[in-house]
Amino acid sequence: MPLALLLASVLLVSACFGRATPELVKTTSGLLRGQVEANGVLSFKGIRFAHPATGDRRWEPPAPFVSTVSQNATHFGPACVQQFNGITGALDERVFNNPSNPPVEDEDCLFLNVWKPATDVANLPVLVWIYGGGLAFGTASVPEYDGLSISANEKLIMVSFNYRTNVFGFPGAPDLPLTGNNLGFLDQELAFKWVQENIAQFGGDPQKVTIMGQSAGSQSTSAAISRHSADDAPFRAAIMLSGADVSTSPIPSFAAFDSFAAAVGCTQVPGATRLACLRRVPSAVIRTFTNQLAAPNFLPLIDNVTLFSDPLQRIRTGKTARVPFILGNTQDDGTIVSVNLPDNLTAALDEFVSPFARTTVTADQVRPLYPGLNDTAIIAATLRDILFLCPASLWTAAAVDAGIADVHRYAYGPVFADLQLFPGAGAWHSSELPEIFGTFNRSTATASEVTLSGTMQNIVGNFVRNPTVSPALNWPKYIPGSATKTLAKLAYNGNVLVDDVLQAVQSDSLDTPCAAFWNQFLDVRF
Known part of the structure; x- marks a missing residue:
C-alpha cells in the first residue's frame, strides 16, 4: 500500500474511533506496525535505529536510520555477532544464548524493541534495558529479557536494544581514532537518543527514562553516568545490577586486535590499508577466530569521551550525571x-x-x-x-x-x-x-x-x-x-x-x- 494511502487509512480510523490503531506508531524509523500480546501489551520488535554497520561501515560509528516507510515490527532483529571463548565460553553460551533456539547472528544487528502496556495514558515512565555479556556477547532478543511481564504488571514502557560487542564493538584498533574504538558505547548512546526522540509516540515520557543494566550492561550504565553531565543525561535515573566501572589504566593496548588481524591474514602495518583488508574478511571467519578457546578478549579503551580512567574521581568532583541510582550485587x-x-x-x-x-x-x-x-x-x-x-x-x-x-x-x-x-x-x-x-x-x-x-x-x-x-x-x-x-x-x-x-x-x-x-x-x- 502506498504510504499516502496508508496514512489516510490511519487518519480515517482515528476519526471514526477517536484514536489511531494502537499497533501503528509513527517514529523516525518509519511507521511501525506492532502486535498485541498477552495482557494487551503492545510490542514493537526489530526496529532499526542505525544503518547496517557492515562493509565499509564495519568499525564505524553508528549512523542514525531515518525512514518514513511502513515497517513490520513484529519480530526481533538478529543478534550481533557473538563471542564465547575462554574457560567459561561453553557455559556462557549455554546460560546466556538460549541454546535450544539460539538467535540468528548478523553484523547488521542494530535493532531495538518496545513493549507498552494496554493503556491510553500518556507520559508513562520508561525503562531502557542494557544486556550484559562481558562486552563479548549478549542480545536483547533472548527470552529471559522479554519485556511483556514487567510492562504489563508495572504499567511502564520497556525498551531493549542491541549493541555491538567483542571485536565488532570494542576492537581496540590502532588503525582507528582512539575515540572511534568504543563503538558499542556509541551504539548505546544512539539508542538513548532514539528513545528521547520517539518514546512519546508510544505514550512514554522522555523525561522519565531510567536505564538499567546487568554485569557488562551495568558497567555500561555506570559509563553512561560517568560521561554525561548533570545537564545532558538522556535519562533521569539508573539501576545497576552487578557492575560499575572503577579506576583503570589509561594506557591503550592494541595487542588483541593486532593478533586478530594477523590471524585472519591482514598483515599490513596498522592503518588504512590494513583496515580495508580487515573490512573484507567475512564476519563468519571473524567469528570462528574469536570463538576459539584461546582467542583474546576485546575490551573498551579509555578515550576520555565514552570511557574514563577515573570514574570515581569524576563522581567526587561533580563531573558526572547526578542521577538517583540503585546499585548492588548478588551474594x-x-x-x-x-x-x-x-x-x-x-x-x-x-x-x-x-x-x-x-x-x-x-x-x-x-x-x-x-x-x-x-x-x-x-x-x-x-x-x-x-x-x-x-x-x-x-x-x-x-x-x-x-x-x-x-x-x-x-x-x-x-x-x-x-x-x-x-x-x-x-x-x-x-x-x-x-x-x-x-x-x-x-x-x-x-x-x-x-x-x-x-x-x-x-x-x-x-x-x-x-x-x-x-x-x-x-x-x-x-x-x-x-x-x-x-x-x-x-x-x-x-x-x-x-x-x-x-x-x-x-x-x-x-x-x-x-x-x-x-x-x-x-x-x-x-
Whole structure:
C-alpha cells in the first residue's frame, strides 16, 4: 500500500474511533506496525535505529536510520555477532544464548524493541534495558529479557536494544581514532537518543527514562553516568545490577586486535590499508577466530569521551550525571565466574586476579580476608568482590560523599533449587533477572519464586516511576560506614513479600575485604 494511502487509512480510523490503531506508531524509523500480546501489551520488535554497520561501515560509528516507510515490527532483529571463548565460553553460551533456539547472528544487528502496556495514558515512565555479556556477547532478543511481564504488571514502557560487542564493538584498533574504538558505547548512546526522540509516540515520557543494566550492561550504565553531565543525561535515573566501572589504566593496548588481524591474514602495518583488508574478511571467519578457546578478549579503551580512567574521581568532583541510582550485587556473584578456574588458590590468583591487579597477589594475602572459607569458596568470593561488590561499595560511597541524593545499595540473596546451574551456584551472577523480567520457568518455580518475581518487579517499577522515594518499604537511602544500617539485603531469609523483602543491615558489613585489600586496585586514590 502506498504510504499516502496508508496514512489516510490511519487518519480515517482515528476519526471514526477517536484514536489511531494502537499497533501503528509513527517514529523516525518509519511507521511501525506492532502486535498485541498477552495482557494487551503492545510490542514493537526489530526496529532499526542505525544503518547496517557492515562493509565499509564495519568499525564505524553508528549512523542514525531515518525512514518514513511502513515497517513490520513484529519480530526481533538478529543478534550481533557473538563471542564465547575462554574457560567459561561453553557455559556462557549455554546460560546466556538460549541454546535450544539460539538467535540468528548478523553484523547488521542494530535493532531495538518496545513493549507498552494496554493503556491510553500518556507520559508513562520508561525503562531502557542494557544486556550484559562481558562486552563479548549478549542480545536483547533472548527470552529471559522479554519485556511483556514487567510492562504489563508495572504499567511502564520497556525498551531493549542491541549493541555491538567483542571485536565488532570494542576492537581496540590502532588503525582507528582512539575515540572511534568504543563503538558499542556509541551504539548505546544512539539508542538513548532514539528513545528521547520517539518514546512519546508510544505514550512514554522522555523525561522519565531510567536505564538499567546487568554485569557488562551495568558497567555500561555506570559509563553512561560517568560521561554525561548533570545537564545532558538522556535519562533521569539508573539501576545497576552487578557492575560499575572503577579506576583503570589509561594506557591503550592494541595487542588483541593486532593478533586478530594477523590471524585472519591482514598483515599490513596498522592503518588504512590494513583496515580495508580487515573490512573484507567475512564476519563468519571473524567469528570462528574469536570463538576459539584461546582467542583474546576485546575490551573498551579509555578515550576520555565514552570511557574514563577515573570514574570515581569524576563522581567526587561533580563531573558526572547526578542521577538517583540503585546499585548492588548478588551474594554469590563469583560462583559462575570461577567455574573452570584452577581449584588451587595460588594458581587461580595467578590466572585471573594478578593480571587484573597488575601485580602478584598471593594466597597468603587473600586467605585472611575470608576466615572460615576453604580455597574453592575463597576463589568465588574473591571474584565476586573485585568484580562486583567492591565496585558497588566504592560507587555508592563516592556518590553519597559528592552529595548525590537518592542512592540505594543492595545485596540479593535468594537461592532457588530450579535455578541452580551446578552444585553451590547459590544466588549466582544474573540469577535475579528471571525474577525482574518475570521470565522464570513457571513449570518448576516454587510459590516463593513466583512471589519474589512480583516483588522485584514492583521494586524496579516503583523506582522507575519515582526515583526520589524508597523503592520498597523501609529501604533507606544509602549512607556508607559502620554507624548506619542502610545496606538492603534482599530476600536473604525466605522473605519474598513486598513488605518484608529487605533487611537493612550495617552499611559496610560486606565490605571488609574491600577496605582491607581490594580497593587499592580499584580506586586511584589508594
